[in-house]
Amino acid sequence: MDQNSLPPIQTTARDDAVLKALVGFVRAESLQPGERLPTERILAERLKVSRNTVREALTRWEGLGLVERRQGSGTYLKAAVSPDMLHLPLTLAGGNDFTSLMQTLEIRRALEAEAAALCAERASAADIAEIERKLDIMEQAFRTRDGMSSEEDWEFHQAIYRVSGNPLFEQIIAAMHELFHRFWEHPLGVRDFGHASFPYHRTIYERIAARDPQGARNEALKLIATVEDDLKRGAAKLKLPSRT
Amino acid sequence: MDQNSLPPIQTTARDDAVLKALVGFVRAESLQPGERLPTERILAERLKVSRNTVREALTRWEGLGLVERRQGSGTYLKAAVSPDMLHLPLTLAGGNDFTSLMQTLEIRRALEAEAAALCAERASAADIAEIERKLDIMEQAFRTRDGMSSEEDWEFHQAIYRVSGNPLFEQIIAAMHELFHRFWEHPLGVRDFGHASFPYHRTIYERIAARDPQGARNEALKLIATVEDDLKRGAAKLKLPSRT
DNA sequence: GTGTGCAGATTGGTTGGACCATTGGACCAC
DNA sequence: GTGGTCCAATGGTCCAACCAATCTGCACAC
Numbered sequence: 001m002d003q004n005s006l007p008p009i010q011t012t013a014r015d016d017a018v019l020k021a022l023v024g025f026v027r028a029e030s031l032q033p034g035e036r037l038p039t040e041r042i043l044a045e046r047l048k049v050s051r052n053t054v055r056e057a058l059t060r061w062e063g064l065g066l067v068e069r070r071q072g073s074g075t076y077l078k079a080a081v082s083p084d085m086l087h088l089p090l091t092l093a094g095g096n097d098f099t100s101l102m103q104t105l106e107i108r109r110a111l112e113a114e115a116a117a118l119c120a121e122r123a124s125a126a127d128i129a130e131i132e133r134k135l136d137i138m139e140q141a142f143r144t145r146d147g148m149s150s151e152e153d154w155e156f157h158q159a160i161y162r163v164s165g166n167p168l169f170e171q172i173i174a175a176m177h178e179l180f181h182r183f184w185e186h187p188l189g190v191r192d193f194g195h196a197s198f199p200y201h202r203t204i205y206e207r208i209a210a211r212d213p214q215g216a217r218n219e220a221l222k223l224i225a226t227v228e229d230d231l232k233r234g235a236a237k238l239k240l241p242s243r244t
Numbered sequence: 245m246d247q248n249s250l251p252p253i254q255t256t257a258r259d260d261a262v263l264k265a266l267v268g269f270v271r272a273e274s275l276q277p278g279e280r281l282p283t284e285r286i287l288a289e290r291l292k293v294s295r296n297t298v299r300e301a302l303t304r305w306e307g308l309g310l311v312e313r314r315q316g317s318g319t320y321l322k323a324a325v326s327p328d329m330l331h332l333p334l335t336l337a338g339g340n341d342f343t344s345l346m347q348t349l350e351i352r353r354a355l356e357a358e359a360a361a362l363c364a365e366r367a368s369a370a371d372i373a374e375i376e377r378k379l380d381i382m383e384q385a386f387r388t389r390d391g392m393s394s395e396e397d398w399e400f401h402q403a404i405y406r407v408s409g410n411p412l413f414e415q416i417i418a419a420m421h422e423l424f425h426r427f428w429e430h431p432l433g434v435r436d437f438g439h440a441s442f443p444y445h446r447t448i449y450e451r452i453a454a455r456d457p458q459g460a461r462n463e464a465l466k467l468i469a470t471v472e473d474d475l476k477r478g479a480a481k482l483k484l485p486s487r488t
Numbered sequence: 489g490t491g492t493g494c495a496g497a498t499t500g501g502t503t504g505g506a507c508c509a510t511t512g513g514a515c516c517a518c
Numbered sequence: 519g520t521g522g523t524c525c526a527a528t529g530g531t532c533c534a535a536c537c538a539a540t541c542t543g544c545a546c547a548c
Binding site for chain 4: 051052074
């Protein structure tokens with residue numbers, strides 16, 4: 001007997017209905033990311049549900065990163081929504097142990113290399129100029145402070161992801177970036193952490209400017225390799241816990 | 245002046261605190277996925293917050309797929325939780341439009357190549373035997389049914405991700421796999437979809453067995469390239485909508 | 489003019505209490 | 519056993535109020 005022919009029935013789903021209505025609203029008003037949605041009170045009134053229900057629905061969206069709430073200000077759209085959206089709530093266990101960081105870095109290596117290659121394929125002249133601008137800013141910050149500045153460095157990489165034409169790169173790497181940021185707060189003991197990666201930023205840029213996907217891919221791989229080395233050195237120094 | 249030395253202060257974060265406490269509870273009690281957590285009322289009382297606050301926290305976890313709520317029964321743990329978990333709420337806009345699928349495929353290309361390379365570096369003799377077994381099953385299924393079978397094909401790839409030693413590969417690609425599955429349900433019009441990718445499964449295996457990371461990476465890139473070609477041909481045939 | 493500071497309105501965050509709908513177990517009649 | 523009934527427990531929804539952060543605009547000092 002085929003038990004699949006009797007799927008569980010669906011009864012009430014108030015807050016799901018709220019989200020569905022909200023998707024309709026966003027589309028009807030062509031709301032763009034960054035714009036404000038109606039206040040919770042208004043939504044509750046219009047949809048004829050309680051404010052609590054609206055809040056539960058919005059909380060779910062907030063957890064998925066679709067929306068950002070600012071007390072006293074409003075609720076803002078953070079990403080495009082569409083009726084048949086696919087949510088991938090990945091939850092990566094791990095924090096400051098060496099193994100987790102290494103694994104995260106392996107993912108980043110894969111994506112960084114691919115993004116650089118795609119960027120080299122697709123960059124317009126304007127795109128290349130923009131990347132060079134970010135590179136200059138980063139290099140100047142490096143010289144001024146004699147050390148990697150995660151802020152400007154990050155801006156440079158983000159520019160590459162954007163030019164790759166695929167927003168997923170930035171989404172995924174940005175999420176992992178937070179993990180590293182958390183880690184860098186606890187200084188690593190390796191005083192010149194990141195120094196070694198510095199020259200590869202320019203070589204990546206040069207390969208992109210030369211429209212050389214394979215070259216860009218290789219330079220990106222080298223850059224991540226230096227970060228991995230730094231990480232290993234730091235781990236050895238600190239005797240960082242590594243998971244069994 | 246270094247603005248990084250002035251991180252935003254943390255004021256109230258009631259529901260985050262609830263989740264933190266809950267993580268502690270789960271660890272203290274060694275709760276496994278499937279087990280029941282305390283009721284909302286008990287949590288509210290113990291943590292000295294209102295039940296609504298508890299519910300907002302749980303709603304967020306529910307949205308992330310960490311817990312499941314059953315009215316009249318209780319709230320159940322659905323996945324392992326750890327104190328400093330990294331949430332990666334990817335939202336892929338749109339299901340069936342060409343652009344989204346291509347973007348997903350670009351991510352998969354990056355990860356597939358890296359996983360194959362790592363796999364070639366790290367595979368033990370037993371690992372290689374296991375991969376070959378999966379390959380044989382897949383090839384036999386291919387010959388029997390005269391076409392790619394997504395089930396056995398998927399098993400083969402999963403084996404590679406596992407041997408790579410990094411669970412993130414499987415997690416991320418598995419999530420995206422769902423998107424493709426949905427898509428393949430609507431047959432593409434390209435009758436021999438996936439046929440072209442078939443031979444590369446064996447070449448990937450051979451490079452892994454030869455402990456040749458760079459070779460494995462290249463073969464994986466070729467495999468994804470054939471899928472991309474199939475997708476493009478299908479899109480041209482169906483006049484699939486492509487986003488601007 | 490400029491900008492500084494205060495007051496009020498707006499908005500999300502939290503609370504406590506109430507009731508509904510579903511679930512699952514205990515109990516009972518057959 | 520089998521099926522039905524009842525009941526306590528639990529998540530779902532609602533309401534009304536207040537708290538806290540934010541924004542807006544006006545008055546005032548310079």
